[in-house]
Amino acid sequence: MAKPVSIEVWNPNGKYRVVSTKSMPGTRWINLLVQQDCRVEICTEKKTILSVEDIIALIGNKCDGVIGQLTEDWGDTLFSALSKAGGKAFSNMAVGYNNVDVDAANKYGVAVGNTPGVLTETTAELAASLSLAASRRIVEADGFMRAGLYDGWLPHLFVGNLLKGQTVGVIGAGRIGSAYARMMIEGFKMNLIYYDLYQATRLEKFVTGMSDSIFSYGQFLKASGEEPVTWKRASSMDEVLQVADVISLHPILDKTTYHLINKERLSKMKKEAILINCSRGPVVDEEALVEHLRQNPMFRVGLDVFEDEPYMKPGLADMKNAIVVPHIASASKWTREGMATLAALNVLGKIKGYPTWSNPNAVDPFLDEKSSPPSACPSIVNAKALVIVKYRIAGFEALKMI
Ligand SMILES: NC(=O)c1ccc[n+]([C@@H]2O[C@H](COP(=O)([O-])OP(=O)(O)OC[C@H]3O[C@@H](n4cnc5c(N)ncnc54)[C@H](O)[C@@H]3O)[C@@H](O)[C@H]2O)c1
Numbered sequence: 001m002a003k004p005v006s007i008e009v010w011n012p013n014g015k016y017r018v019v020s021t022k023s024m025p026g027t028r029w030i031n032l033l034v035q036q037d038c039r040v041e042i043c044t045e046k047k048t049i050l051s052v053e054d055i056i057a058l059i060g061n062k063c064d065g066v067i068g069q070l071t072e073d074w075g076d077t078l079f080s081a082l083s084k085a086g087g088k089a090f091s092n093m094a095v096g097y098n099n100v101d102v103d104a105a106n107k108y109g110v111a112v113g114n115t116p117g118v119l120t121e122t123t124a125e126l127a128a129s130l131s132l133a134a135s136r137r138i139v140e141a142d143g144f145m146r147a148g149l150y151d152g153w154l155p156h157l158f159v160g161n162l163l164k165g166q167t168v169g170v171i172g173a174g175r176i177g178s179a180y181a182r183m184m185i186e187g188f189k190m191n192l193i194y195y196d197l198y199q200a201t202r203l204e205k206f207v208t209g210m211s212d213s214i215f216s217y218g219q220f221l222k223a224s225g226e227e228p229v230t231w232k233r234a235s236s237m238d239e240v241l242q243v244a245d246v247i248s249l250h251p252i253l254d255k256t257t258y259h260l261i262n263k264e265r266l267s268k269m270k271k272e273a274i275l276i277n278c279s280r281g282p283v284v285d286e287e288a289l290v291e292h293l294r295q296n297p298m299f300r301v302g303l304d305v306f307e308d309e310p311y312m313k314p315g316l317a318d319m320k321n322a323i324v325v326p327h328i329a330s331a332s333k334w335t336r337e338g339m340a341t342l343a344a345l346n347v348l349g350k351i352k353g354y355p356t357w358s359n360p361n362a363v364d365p366f367l368d369e370k371s372s373p374p375s376a377c378p379s380i381v382n383a384k385a386l387v388i389v390k391y392r393i394a395g396f397e398a399l400k401m402i
């Protein structure tokens with residue numbers, strides 16, 4: 001029998017019981033649920049990662065929906081417990097949902113929400129920050145100053161890499177990968193090579209345009225008398241690894257991307273390359289990475305995610321050529337409050353029987369604090385399997401109205 005889990009309750013007499021496994025930033029998400037007759041229960045347990053048993057205890061005998069976290073294992077056991085308690089709605093407070101067994105959710109008829117779009121720029125900004133920090137050795141240099149080792153300016157002190165004119169490689173040029181690419185191209189005049197299963201047409205157009213009549217960054221540089229930036233869609237991932245000076249990983253985590261970067265692929269990268277990972281830890285074989293860092297002191301990495309979070313593989317923390325931060329890529333106030341809002345509206349929308357928003361890349365109408373959100377679920381990943389209809393306004397898809 002699982003121990004009872006401590007909670008905080010909002011609107012105790014609400015008709016629908018919605019559980020959040022964590023306290024989340026902001027209050028808009030709570031207000032939106034309370035206004036729609038939900039009793040909101042927020043888990044206040046001190047422990048960071050809740051077990052399946054803890055969550056079963058939170059779900060209890062009657063629960064209409066749960067907002068959960070990427071650290072939790074949402075598989076058959078939890079979806080079965082939620083379904084038995086009458087619940088048909090779950091949302092991760094994250095865009096990535098590799099912690100969720102969507103087939104199990106489908107089996108119990110539970111909708112699975114995620115939070116795309118609101119974290120695109122924030123996450124890309126952290127990837128850009130890590131790229132800069134690694135190329136200019138900022139963390140090493142900061143440690144050196146604090147250790148009282150600075151004796152005065154020296155020609156060789158913390159010499160790093162110039163980004164301008166180098167090539168940025170993006171693996172997974174979806175929302176975040178494309179936003180990161182634009183930052184590196186526009187900010188540092190880097191050339192782009194990317195690998196994705198699909199063509200990133202908008203990103204390509206941003207770099208060079210389709211014709212002279214369409215404005216692009218490349219044409220702007222040319223008109224200013226500067227060398228225009230270039231792009232290339234690589235035919236294989238290895239091509240990116242061989243050519244790029246800075247490589248940033250932005251694919252989803254699934255069985256096709258597990259250990260995408262392994263010993264063999266690391267050996268294909270330039271000796272002085274920089275590797276950034278703000279996607280999911282298991283996309284990189286972290287043990288192979290530690291060995292590669294050891295063997296190649298000029299190779300640098302910036303990591304926001306780790307294979308066995310919250311742990312790092314042995315040796316990683318000792319590597320001076322690694323910058324490590326604790327999965328904070330989406331951690332800006334606006335984004336985290338927005339993620340909480342989208343997650344709450346996914347759950348509320350399913351409880352209310354609303355349709356799903358037609359374009360999860362365009363979720364701004366849900367984030368505008370000055371107006372009521374649309375009567376829709378912002379993003380349900382298994383909408384098709386559960387036959388949840390798309391939101392339409394007067395016959396047009398919502399995207400066309402915004
Ligand atoms: N570190 C963080 O805090 C943080 C924050 C946000 C997102 N993420 C991670 O980033 C991921 C991407 O988010 P997004 O919003 O850009 O998603 P997205 O779906 O827009 O982009 C993912 C891209 O990866 C591509 N892809 C899939 N499999 C591939 C493969 N085998 N090889 C190459 N490309 C492949 C897809 O075609 C797609 O273009 C999320 O799934 C999540 O895991 C991490």
Ligand SMILES: O=C(O)[C@H](O)CO
Pocket residue numbers: 070093094095096097119329330
């Ligand atoms: O997938 C996500 O959204 C992140 O990892 C947390 O923001």
